[in-house]
Amino acid sequence: xxxxxxxxxxxxxxxxxxxxxxxxxxxxxxxxxxxxxxxxxxxxxxxxxxxxxxxxxxxxxxxxxxxxxxxxxxxxxxxxxxxxxxxxxxxxxxxxxxxxxxxxxxxxxxxxxxxxxxxxxxxxxxxxxxxxxxxxxxxxxxxxxxxxxxxxxxxxxxxxxxxxxxxxxxxxxxxxxxxxxxxxxxxxxxxxx
Numbered sequence: 001x002x003x004x005x006x007x008x009x010x011x012x013x014x015x016x017x018x019x020x021x022x023x024x025x026x027x028x029x030x031x032x033x034x035x036x037x038x039x040x041x042x043x044x045x046x047x048x049x050x051x052x053x054x055x056x057x058x059x060x061x062x063x064x065x066x067x068x069x070x071x072x073x074x075x076x077x078x079x080x081x082x083x084x085x086x087x088x089x090x091x092x093x094x095x096x097x098x099x100x101x102x103x104x105x106x107x108x109x110x111x112x113x114x115x116x117x118x119x120x121x122x123x124x125x126x127x128x129x130x131x132x133x134x135x136x137x138x139x140x141x142x143x144x145x146x147x148x149x150x151x152x153x154x155x156x157x158x159x160x161x162x163x164x165x166x167x168x169x170x171x172x173x174x175x176x177x178x179x180x181x182x183x184x185x186x187x188x189x190x191x192x193x
Contacts, residue, residue, distance in 0.1 A: 088125065088188035089167040091157040091174060098180025099154075110175040111155075118159060123170060127157035154181075158188075 118124035134152055137143045161167035171185045
């Protein structure tokens with residue numbers, strides 16, 4: 001306490017304040033009660049025999065948060081900010097009779113694994129499988145809707161690459177080619193030059 005504040009306090013108030021700053025000892029039973037309460041919750045001391053369901057739930061919850069968080073816009077935004085961009089490229093995946101005959105479940109697993117590797121490297125911005133319906137529109141207001149087939153775009157990946165050659169190397173590593181599909185590589189033109 002400063003001398004200035006002492007002149008505003010009475011003698012009794014100064015003595016009471018001195019007692020507040022003195023060493024205080026907690027009641028002796030406080031430690032015992034605390035340890036018992038923590039033990040009942042499985043946090044300390046008393047072992048809990050059936051922890052595995054809770055641990056499995058924690059692991060599954062963490063895995064779900066990781067997977068969902070990996071594809072959330074905020075995480076994708078962080079990946080976009082972390083990578084210096086000199087070019088964005090679009091891979092358009094076209095179907096062929098060979099790619100359409102392959103197991104879709106196998107394709108999805110392999111494409112997902114490939115996309116996760118690109119995302120971890122900060123190269124992937126986005127990617128999606130497209131729906132089965134294709135609508136073609138004309139300037140005169142006419143439209144034709146058909147089911148997607150051979151030659152149609154079945155999906156895309158939007159990625160970052162410093163050069164066209166690096167984008168081409170990434171495109172060549174895409175599993176779509178192993179399934180017999182074709183890939184169209186296009187640079188995104190942001191009108192910067």
